[in-house]
Amino acid sequence: DYELCEEWGHLYPVPREDLINLHREHLLHLLEMGDMEKALQLLQRIEDPGICLAISEQSLDQSPNLAASHFLADYLTGHFYANLTTARRNEIQALYMGSKVLLTLPELSRVNYFHLSFRPLLMLEQLLMNMKVDWVAVAVQTLHQLLAGQEIGFTVEDIDNLLSKYAEKALNFPFALKEKRS
Secondary structure (H helix, E strand, O other): OHHHHHHHHHHOOOOHHHHHHHHHHHHHHHHHOOOHHHHHHHHHHOOOHHHHHHHHHHHHHOOOOHHHHHHHHHHHHHHOHHHOOHHHHHHHHHHHHHHHHHHHOOHHHHHHHHHHOOOHHHHHHHHHHOOOHHHHHHHHHHHHHHHOOOOOOOOHHHHHHHHHHHHHHHHOOOOOOOOOOO
16 A cells, blocks of 8 residues: 555655655554565655655654664664754664664563663663663673764763762662671
C-alpha cells in the first residue's frame, strides 16, 4: 500500500505534509519490521533533502524501538549533521551513543534502560546504582570509543568523575567499627 501511494505521489501533486506523513509511516513500518535495507532505500529515493530530514526527525521523535532509534540517529548524523542545530545534534548523538550502550547489555535487560537512551551518562549511573559492574565496564569501554573527538555535551572526564564518585561511595562506611576486647 505504501509503495502504491508513493507511485501515486509521483503522478499527481500531493501536499508536502501528506507526503512527509506517508513516507514517515512507511519508514516506521519498515523499521518495525527490522528491514533496515529497505528503510535506507526509501530514504535514498526521496529527492528533496528537506523532506528527507523532516521524515527522519519526525520518525525519531516517535520513539521507535531500539534498533530503529539507532538506525535513525546514525542516518541523521551521517547525512544531515550540518543541517541540525547544536542542541539537536547533541541530542541525536547522545541517543546514538545511548542506543549503542543498550545494545551491549543483555537483551532481556535492555527494556529496563531504554527510557534512558537519550541520556547515556544517566544510564551509566543507573547501572552503577544497580550494581551491574560487568555491564558498566562494557558500557564505559563503548562510550570511550564513541566519544573520541566528539562534542555531545559530556566528555570522557565526566564518565571518569562519575566512576570516581561511585567508587568513593562504595568505600564510605556510615559507622565506625568497634574493637572487640578480650
